[in-house]
Amino acid sequence: MRTTTYPTVNEANQAVIDKISSSTPFLVDVAPAHHVMEALGERELLHAGPPIAYSEMTGPMQGSCIGALLFEGWASTAEEAERMLKAGDIRFKPCHSVDAVGPMGGITSMNMPVLVVKNKAENNTAYCILNEGIGKVLRFGAYSEEVVERLVWMQTILGPTLSKALGQLPEGLNLNVLVARAITMGDEFHQRNIAASALFLKELSPYIVGLDIPAEQKQEVIQFLADTDQFFLNIAMAMAKAVMDGARTIESGTVITAMSRNGRDFGIKMSGTGDEWFTAPVNTPEGLFFSGYSQEEANPDIGDSAITETFGVGGMVIVAAPGVTRFLGAGGFEDALAISNEMTEISIAHNANFSIPTWDFKGACLGIDARKVVETGIAPIINTGIAHKNAGVGQIGAGTVRAPLACFEKALEAYAKKLNLID
Amino acid sequence: MRTTTYPTVNEANQAVIDKISSSTPFLVDVAPAHHVMEALGERELLHAGPPIAYSEMTGPMQGSCIGALLFEGWASTAEEAERMLKAGDIRFKPCHSVDAVGPMGGITSMNMPVLVVKNKAENNTAYCILNEGIGKVLRFGAYSEEVVERLVWMQTILGPTLSKALGQLPEGLNLNVLVARAITMGDEFHQRNIAASALFLKELSPYIVGLDIPAEQKQEVIQFLADTDQFFLNIAMAMAKAVMDGARTIESGTVITAMSRNGRDFGIKMSGTGDEWFTAPVNTPEGLFFSGYSQEEANPDIGDSAITETFGVGGMVIVAAPGVTRFLGAGGFEDALAISNEMTEISIAHNANFSIPTWDFKGACLGIDARKVVETGIAPIINTGIAHKNAGVGQIGAGTVRAPLACFEKALEAYAKKLNLID
Numbered sequence: 081m082r083t084t085t086y087p088t089v090n091e092a093n094q095a096v097i098d099k100i101s102s103s104t105p106f107l108v109d110v111a112p113a114h115h116v117m118e119a120l121g122e123r124e125l126l127h128a129g130p131p132i133a134y135s136e137m138t139g140p141m142q143g144s145c146i147g148a149l150l151f152e153g154w155a156s157t158a159e160e161a162e163r164m165l166k167a168g169d170i171r172f173k174p175c176h177s178v179d180a181v182g183p184m185g186g187i188t189s190m191n192m193p194v195l196v197v198k199n200k201a202e203n204n205t206a207y208c209i210l211n212e213g214i215g216k217v218l219r220f221g222a223y224s225e226e227v228v229e230r231l232v233w234m235q236t237i238l239g240p241t242l243s244k245a246l247g248q249l250p251e252g253l254n255l256n257v258l259v260a261r262a263i264t265m266g267d268e269f270h271q272r273n274i275a276a277s278a279l280f281l282k283e284l285s286p287y288i289v290g291l292d293i294p295a296e297q298k299q300e301v302i303q304f305l306a307d308t309d310q311f312f313l314n315i316a317m318a319m320a321k322a323v324m325d326g327a328r329t330i331e332s333g334t335v336i337t338a339m340s341r342n343g344r345d346f347g348i349k350m351s352g353t354g355d356e357w358f359t360a361p362v363n364t365p366e367g368l369f370f371s372g373y374s375q376e377e378a379n380p381d382i383g384d385s386a387i388t389e390t391f392g393v394g395g396m397v398i399v400a401a402p403g404v405t406r407f408l409g410a411g412g413f414e415d416a417l418a419i420s421n422e423m424t425e426i427s428i429a430h431n432a433n434f435s436i437p438t439w440d441f442k443g444a445c446l447g448i449d450a451r452k453v454v455e456t457g458i459a460p461i462i463n464t465g466i467a468h469k470n471a472g473v474g475q476i477g478a479g480t481v482r483a484p485l486a487c488f489e490k491a492l493e494a495y496a497k498k499l500n501l502i503d
Numbered sequence: 504m505r506t507t508t509y510p511t512v513n514e515a516n517q518a519v520i521d522k523i524s525s526s527t528p529f530l531v532d533v534a535p536a537h538h539v540m541e542a543l544g545e546r547e548l549l550h551a552g553p554p555i556a557y558s559e560m561t562g563p564m565q566g567s568c569i570g571a572l573l574f575e576g577w578a579s580t581a582e583e584a585e586r587m588l589k590a591g592d593i594r595f596k597p598c599h600s601v602d603a604v605g606p607m608g609g610i611t612s613m614n615m616p617v618l619v620v621k622n623k624a625e626n627n628t629a630y631c632i633l634n635e636g637i638g639k640v641l642r643f644g645a646y647s648e649e650v651v652e653r654l655v656w657m658q659t660i661l662g663p664t665l666s667k668a669l670g671q672l673p674e675g676l677n678l679n680v681l682v683a684r685a686i687t688m689g690d691e692f693h694q695r696n697i698a699a700s701a702l703f704l705k706e707l708s709p710y711i712v713g714l715d716i717p718a719e720q721k722q723e724v725i726q727f728l729a730d731t732d733q734f735f736l737n738i739a740m741a742m743a744k745a746v747m748d749g750a751r752t753i754e755s756g757t758v759i760t761a762m763s764r765n766g767r768d769f770g771i772k773m774s775g776t777g778d779e780w781f782t783a784p785v786n787t788p789e790g791l792f793f794s795g796y797s798q799e800e801a802n803p804d805i806g807d808s809a810i811t812e813t814f815g816v817g818g819m820v821i822v823a824a825p826g827v828t829r830f831l832g833a834g835g836f837e838d839a840l841a842i843s844n845e846m847t848e849i850s851i852a853h854n855a856n857f858s859i860p861t862w863d864f865k866g867a868c869l870g871i872d873a874r875k876v877v878e879t880g881i882a883p884i885i886n887t888g889i890a891h892k893n894a895g896v897g898q899i900g901a902g903t904v905r906a907p908l909a910c911f912e913k914a915l916e917a918y919a920k921k922l923n924l925i926d
Contacts, residue, residue, distance in 0.1 A: 261697070264689050264825075264826035265688040265689045265697065265698050265826070266687050266688045266689055266698075266860065274684070274688065275688050275689075275698055275701070278698070278701035278702055278704070278705050279701055281701070281704065281705055281708065282701050282704055282729040283729070285704070285708050285725050285729060286722055286725050286726040286729055289711075289712055289718070289721050289722045289725050290718070290722045295712065295713070295718075298712050299709055299712045299713045302708050302709050302712050303709040306705040306706070306708060306709055401860075402687075402860030402861055403687035403688075403860040405860070406864070412863045412864060413860060413861055413862070413863045413864075414863065437689065437824075437825030437826040437828070437836060438825055438836055438861050439836070440835045440836045440837065441829070441835060441836075
């Protein structure tokens with residue numbers, strides 16, 4: 081616990097956002113989860129959002145759990161996996177509790193490869209599993225043979241290859257630089273990562289080609305990266321987590337340091353209240369659905385990916401990604417601009433590291449202030465994928481959702497109590 | 504000569520822009536220039552812009568000629584090359600006269616590899632040399648040993664490798680699709696091609712990695728593509744040339760089908776007047792200069808790259824690339840929007856193939872109408888690199904320049920004569 085105190089909340093908040101804007105996140109490795117997260121072992125799973133028991137999880141997260149047990153070989157059939165999960169044979173922890181984040185269900189097990197992002201400014205590290213691409217994927221609750229086979233390929237080929245390629249970069253990959261470029265190319269790093277993913281391929285492919293591994297493995301990996309337009313999302317998540325955790329070293333003020341959803345509850349953390357979650361029931365995203373699906377089948381909001389909005393990108397800067405507004409059912413350019421302008425009302429400043437040409441070169445949002453959220457009644461907007469509410473189906477659309485205001489009210493109340501302002 | 508006639512100029516123009524918007528350009532190969540351009544042989548050079556003699560060329564184009572003679576081995580020293588050029592030992596043709604375009608000096612010789620773009624809708628083909636990257640490069644008039652060595656590498660390694668990779672795509676690379684994606688990612692395809700270049704790498708790299716060639720060649724080629732953010736410019740130029748030449752099959756109307764500059768004259772071609780050039784003295788671009796250089800050292804406007812503006816992108820749609828406005832000294836987002844809106848006053852329509860999110864999803868410009876240019880006095884704006892006026896120096900900045908109005912007036916006058924409207 082730091083002992084530094086600040087005369088005012090504003091000064092504390094300034095210290096927090098200074099930590100955010102001076103952070104230096106580098107992608108340094110891809111490693112098996114249990115090699116870098118000591119707290120993750122046998123018969124243990126990480127999940128997205130604030131703490132939740134298996135019985136309380138919604139369909140997609142339960143489906144992901146089944147897939148993870150099959151991948152790890154802890155169960156050999158979906159039925160056996162479900163039995164074990166219901167019997168309480170598997171321990172659960174939030175990703176956030178072990179310096180990690182996970183998309184959608186967020187289910188992470190010990191042998192999955194994870195991205196390792198180091199915030200050199202604070203010497204802290206964050207982790208996130210790799211993006212599996214689109215279609216039937218674990219993060220949306222699918223667990224068919226195809227899903228598990230892809231996870232095995234990611235464990236045995238993709239992860240080790242990326243690790244070797246990153247090993248050729250003495251400093252790792254400077255993510256501030258890559259994000260600064262990609263934000264001028266229509267990415268907002270939640271629903272749209274096509275530019276950052278292409279730039280990532282551009283940075284890594286010369287090293288991958290130069291590795292002393294079989295040629296077909298190089299080709300498989302480069303093809304997968306070329307095909308996976310959202311590959312960078314998980315890197316952006318680990319980056320945002322590393323940055324926000326670096327900023328959490330200032331244990332004062334009202335800056336939101338995490339936003340996440342477990343499918344039941346939306347949870348936030350705030351700088352002045354440390355590790356405590358403040359939760360409220362999640363909303364269900366609205367948006368556009370793939371052919372054959374509709375709003376009624378949408379799972380409530382889920383995943384740690386709202387760490388991107390916490391960091392100040394994603395829905396907060398949809399003005400940077402007008403190309404995605406239609407996909408999210410969020411209108412045209414003027415609508416995108418209006419949303420981002422609204423988000424500045426709850427943000428403390430602009431992040432000069434990430435200048436947005438379509439916003440007349442203003443920087444990304446920097447520091448969501450819980451006080452401003454409560455005072456204005458403007459909840460942060462989150463761009464998100466939409467999962468089917470049943471296990472095993474997967475993604476059915478994409479849209480936007482608002483964080484529930486009650487989380488922010490609770491956090492402020494707790495902070496006031498901590499400061500002895502109220503009983 | 505087609506015999507189809509149109510009752511009105513508007514109907515003729517509609518037929519021309521229909522050809523533009525229904526064109527289907529594919530990058531199908533990279534080949535030595537003389538393999539695909541029969542008209543290009545020994546002791547011959549192609550140059551940018553309307554016809555010009557060596558003695559009339561400005562410094563950068565003369566420098567490029569010297570480099571080309573050294574590359575081809577027609578001369579062994581710069582002095583010898585210059586002597587031959589001054590003595591008239593080398594024949595010159597405009598790139599445009601042999602279905603080609605060339606950036607800046609546009610100097611193209613028989614053994615340089617060229618991009619081969621086929622417009623399948625009209626079964627015509629266009630060519631452009633490969634982008635050499637930045638720094639000391641032939642197109643800006645540099646001809647040092649480093650420049651010639653790079654040209655030899657492009658001839659022996661880069662060209663053949665790209666040819667083999669493209670040979671793996673049965674249809675070639677669909678450029679409409681690639682440009683449609685990249686225009687949502689902040690490219691305008693003249694000064695900014697970073698997204699398209701990254702997408703090109705994304706498309707080609709899996710095939711390059713799979714080729715049966717030495718591993719170090721794969722690595723060299725992928726590294727070069729990864730490092731060369733303007734690589735796609737030359738592809739965009741060949742694409743635009745293939746599209747505009749396909750549209751020139753309609754030999755009626757007042758749609759501009761080529762704009763180009765040889766460093767002395769700005770020349771245009773118009774649909775109703777076929778192959779005839781209409782020229783006027785070029786302007787000198789204004790913009791921002793690299794450290795140590797200034798406006799006084801700027802060469803007048805030069806290069807065939809204004810074929811991109813002719814096609815309706817480049818400066819015409821700077822609204823798509825707000826990230827580049829500052830680099831060109833063209834202001835912020837509102838300035839970019841104002842320029843593109845102004846360009847719609849001289850354009851016939853929007854090209855629905857290339858929807859621009861930052862323009863509220865309006866398409867790129869489609870069809871510059873010479874009548875509108877003359878009526879409004881609004882000259883097309885061109886984004887361009889700026890060469891040093893002396894041979895051998897290279898690029899010193901980037902900026903914008905306007906086409907001279909006199910070209911458009913001359914073209915309309917000639918067309919009126921052709922139609923017997925005036926004597």
